[in-house]
Structure formats: C-alpha cells, structure tokens
Amino acid sequence: MKSSDPVCVIVDAYSTGNRLAEYFRQKGYRCLHVQSAPTILEVYAASFVPEQFDDHLILDKDIDGLVNYLKTLHVQHVLAGSEVGVGLADRLSVALALPGNGLALSEARRNKYLMAEALRKAGVDAVKQIATDSEEHVCRWLDSHRKWPVVVKPMDSAGSDGVRFCHSQEAVLQAFRSLLGITNRLGSVNEELLLQECLIGQEYIVNSVSRQGRHCISEIWTVNKQKQTFGSIYDYEELVNRLDSPVHEAVATYVTSVLDALGIEIGAAHTELCVTDKGPVLIETGARLHGSISPEAIAQALGYHPIELCVSAYTEPRAFEYQLHRVPNLFKNMFCVNLISNQSGTVTGYGRFEAVKALPSFVEAICLPTIGDRISQTVDLFSNPGVIYLAHEDRSVLWDDYQTIRQLETAGFFDVEPR
Known part of the structure; x- marks a missing residue:
C-alpha cells in the first residue's frame, strides 16, 4: 500500500467486524485499527485478526493525541467494528469531520434505557421501563406495572448477557441483587439496571x-x-423475504423509524424487535454489523454479501443505491442454527460433526470451539458453542436437517473430557 492511499479507521474490529478491513483493502484503502481499551475483552479476543491492518493503535486516556495523529493521515472513514467500538467511532468521526452518526444520540445507541426513551421522544413505539439502582424504586414500579413476566437486564451489554425473565417480585429482586454492581460481559459495571415489560409476540432480527x-x-x-427454567435461549433464525407479508413490510418500516430516532446516518445496524398485538416494538439496536455471522453463507440465499453492502455505503454510492432499490428475492431458504450445549468440559474432538457436514442443506459451521477449549451449558449467546448455516430450495429439507442436528446434540455433539 502507498502512503498516499486513503485510510479507513476501524474501532474494535472484533466478531463480524474483523472482516471489514479485508473488504476495505480490496477497495484500495490502508486500514488502521484502534483498540478502545488497554486490553481486548475475553469474549472478543479470539476474533481479532491484527494481520488485516497496516497499523494498530491502543487508546490510552489521550484521545486528543490520537485525533492529532489521525489528522496527519489521509483518513476517509471511521466506523465501529463491534458494539464496544460504537462510542469511540462516533467521537473520532466528529473530531475528524468525517461522515458519521454524530454525538447527540451516541450514548442512546449504547445505553438501552436511553435508546427506548429516544424512540419515545421521536414518537416511535417503545417498551415500558425504568432504570434504577434502588430496590425501593423497583418495588414501586412493579406495584404500578402489575404485569408478568418482567425483564431485568444490564443497560449496555449484549448477547443476552444478564437478561432475566422474572415472574414474581421476589424473582425480580433476586435478579436485581445478583446483577447490580457486577461487571458485564462487555466490560461495563452495572451501576444501574433496566426493568422492562416483557414483550409478547414473534421476535425478529433486522439488519440494515x-x-x-x-x-x-x-x-x-x-x-x-x-x-429454559432461567429464561430463553436462541434456537434458530430463519431468513425471510420482506415482501412475503404485510407483517414483514411493517417490520421494515418500523426499523427505519428506529434508525432515524437513534440518529443512524451511515453504516451497519443490527436491530432486534418483537411484533406484539399492538405492532412492532424495539428490543434493542446496535450501530454495527450483526455479530458472529457468515457473510458468504448468507450470500447464497440473498445473492449479495452483507459486509460488502456495508463497505459500499462508504466507498461506492452507486452500488449502495442499487441495493437500496433492489426488490428482495430469496434464492434459497436459510436457517441459522445456534448450537445448544448440555455438555461441560474440555473439547477433545468433533465426534458427530462429519454427520452434520453430510446433511443435504449444510453450508457452513462457524464459531465452533477448538480442541482444548472448554464449553459449558448454554445460557446465552456467549455460551453458544457454534452456529450452523443450512440452505436449500426446499424448506422441508431444512427442517429435517435441523431436527437431525438437535438429535446429534442430544447424543453429545462434541467429544468432551469432563472437568
């Protein structure tokens, strides 16, 4: 790469964001990685690929020094590579006067309480909630809310970390006491917790x-x-054509309103919502790519690559415009199956994985543990021991293969040496 080449800065390029540099480099960019904290969180460490970058900077407390250094380079774009990089990416893009999402709603794009309140202020349907560190406040809200279950969760974690579904005041207080003050999986201390109504209906993931x-x-x-007894865990997701029904159109329309309300002007977003009997209501939005996905597998069903679409928003306006007006059409049906572990111990082999690869609809498996890794019972996305993509023209084939995977799981998907 030449020193005159344009530069793309990616903040915390972990999970799916570890692929961004690869595609920016194909467009002729030098890529610089900024690590927003002195150490990479354990949940992200294995996904970082430093070889993708021309330089790697670790932010200490001197953000002004970082900005001044970046001003000496030909920086054209700054974007977040994962959830923990969203805030710093916003600050750097503003400081460098580059396209970005601004600072006015930056905190609301990370803090789930502020997120829902931003929607309410914009006239978009939002969940009923409080944020508090007080058990007295919890009890007052429960007395007025009078609906069960109630959700207790951290303000800014991810992957279902710390999410509790509670069916009584006693269960709420127990969850509240167990979560308040601890450090969540994204490295933040739970100084306050969020209590929300439990949304009942079909859940959707919408990427944009x-x-x-x-x-x-x-x-x-x-x-x-x-x-499960402790709540719910992800089973599988099914890709849909958003023109399939009025519900899917309503979901897409609602998400665009959410993105506007949160000030998302450029880049990827990952939104989770529930269609209740009153319509779509937001669970949460992340101003970054969907984590732990296989873009190549998804391209088999959609005909385009989600990371390439993200990069085109920054580098190729015409390609983005084409996709913006393209009529969606599924080439294949697709399931994204989240493996669910009932095993605990050290992985010594993949005893039943060959049977999975032989399934008619098998496309790819990602995020599997390596030999020597420890696995435990699945309680959230962080303890999910892998993801399997299935794609086929015939949906019944997907369903049969999905059931085979669950049967193999029951027998013990991995060879495990108990602790």
Missing part, C-alpha cells in the same frame, strides 16, 4: 445499512427460542 440517512434493509430473520 445506511448512507446519508437513507436505510437499506438487508435482511429480516424470524427468531425462534427455546424456553
């Missing part, structure tokens, strides 16, 4: 890419969960 405040809905997935 924006440019100049215009939003392209790239994918809509139905979310299917398994109920």
Whole structure:
C-alpha cells in the first residue's frame, strides 16, 4: 500500500467486524485499527485478526493525541467494528469531520434505557421501563406495572448477557441483587439496571445499512427460542423475504423509524424487535454489523454479501443505491442454527460433526470451539458453542436437517473430557 492511499479507521474490529478491513483493502484503502481499551475483552479476543491492518493503535486516556495523529493521515472513514467500538467511532468521526452518526444520540445507541426513551421522544413505539439502582424504586414500579413476566437486564451489554425473565417480585429482586454492581460481559459495571415489560409476540432480527440517512434493509430473520427454567435461549433464525407479508413490510418500516430516532446516518445496524398485538416494538439496536455471522453463507440465499453492502455505503454510492432499490428475492431458504450445549468440559474432538457436514442443506459451521477449549451449558449467546448455516430450495429439507442436528446434540455433539 502507498502512503498516499486513503485510510479507513476501524474501532474494535472484533466478531463480524474483523472482516471489514479485508473488504476495505480490496477497495484500495490502508486500514488502521484502534483498540478502545488497554486490553481486548475475553469474549472478543479470539476474533481479532491484527494481520488485516497496516497499523494498530491502543487508546490510552489521550484521545486528543490520537485525533492529532489521525489528522496527519489521509483518513476517509471511521466506523465501529463491534458494539464496544460504537462510542469511540462516533467521537473520532466528529473530531475528524468525517461522515458519521454524530454525538447527540451516541450514548442512546449504547445505553438501552436511553435508546427506548429516544424512540419515545421521536414518537416511535417503545417498551415500558425504568432504570434504577434502588430496590425501593423497583418495588414501586412493579406495584404500578402489575404485569408478568418482567425483564431485568444490564443497560449496555449484549448477547443476552444478564437478561432475566422474572415472574414474581421476589424473582425480580433476586435478579436485581445478583446483577447490580457486577461487571458485564462487555466490560461495563452495572451501576444501574433496566426493568422492562416483557414483550409478547414473534421476535425478529433486522439488519440494515445506511448512507446519508437513507436505510437499506438487508435482511429480516424470524427468531425462534427455546424456553429454559432461567429464561430463553436462541434456537434458530430463519431468513425471510420482506415482501412475503404485510407483517414483514411493517417490520421494515418500523426499523427505519428506529434508525432515524437513534440518529443512524451511515453504516451497519443490527436491530432486534418483537411484533406484539399492538405492532412492532424495539428490543434493542446496535450501530454495527450483526455479530458472529457468515457473510458468504448468507450470500447464497440473498445473492449479495452483507459486509460488502456495508463497505459500499462508504466507498461506492452507486452500488449502495442499487441495493437500496433492489426488490428482495430469496434464492434459497436459510436457517441459522445456534448450537445448544448440555455438555461441560474440555473439547477433545468433533465426534458427530462429519454427520452434520453430510446433511443435504449444510453450508457452513462457524464459531465452533477448538480442541482444548472448554464449553459449558448454554445460557446465552456467549455460551453458544457454534452456529450452523443450512440452505436449500426446499424448506422441508431444512427442517429435517435441523431436527437431525438437535438429535446429534442430544447424543453429545462434541467429544468432551469432563472437568
């Protein structure tokens, strides 16, 4: 790369964001990585690929020094590579006068309480909630709310970390006491907790890419969960054509309103919502790519690549415009199956994985543990031991293969040496 080449700065390029540099480099950019904290969080460490970058900077407390250094380079774009990089990416893009999402709603794009309140202020349907560190406040809200279950969760974590579904005041207080003051999986201390009404209905994942405040809905997935004694865990997602029904159109329309309310002007966003009997209501939005996905697998069903679409929003306006006006059409049906572990111990082999690869609809498996890794019972997305993509023209083939995977899981998907 030449020193005169344009530079793209990616903040915390972890999870799916570790692929961004690869595609910016294909467009002729030098890529610089900024690490927003002295150490990479354990949940992200294995996904960082430093070889993708021309330089790697670690932010200490001197953000002004970082900005001044970046001003000496030919920086054209700054974007977040993961949830923890959203805030710093906003600050750097503003400081460098580059396209970005601004600072006015930056905190609301990370803090789930402020997120819902921003929607309410903009006239968009939002969940009923409080944020508090007081048990007395909790009890007063429960007395006035009088609906069960109630959700207790951290303000700014991810991957279902710390989410509790409670069916009594005693359960709420127990969850509240167990979560308040601890450090969540994204490294923040739970100084306050969020109590929300439990949304009842079909859940959806909606991924989008924006440019100049215009939003392209790239994918809509139905979310299917398994109920457990402690709550719910992700089972599988199914890719849908957003023109399939008025419900999917309503979901897409609602998400564009959410993106506007949160000030998302450019880049990827990952939104989770529930269609209740009153219509769509937001669970949360992340101003970054959907984590732990296989873009190549998704391209088999959609005909385009979600990371390429994100990069085009920054580098190729015409390609983005084409996708913005493209009529969605599924080439194949697709399931994204989240493996659910009932095993605990050290992985010594993949005893039943060959049977999975032989399934007619098998496309790819990602995020599997390596030999020597420890796995435990799945309680959230962070303890999910892998993801399997299935795609086929015949949906019944997907369903049969999905059931085979669950049967293999029951028998023990991995070879495990117990602790």
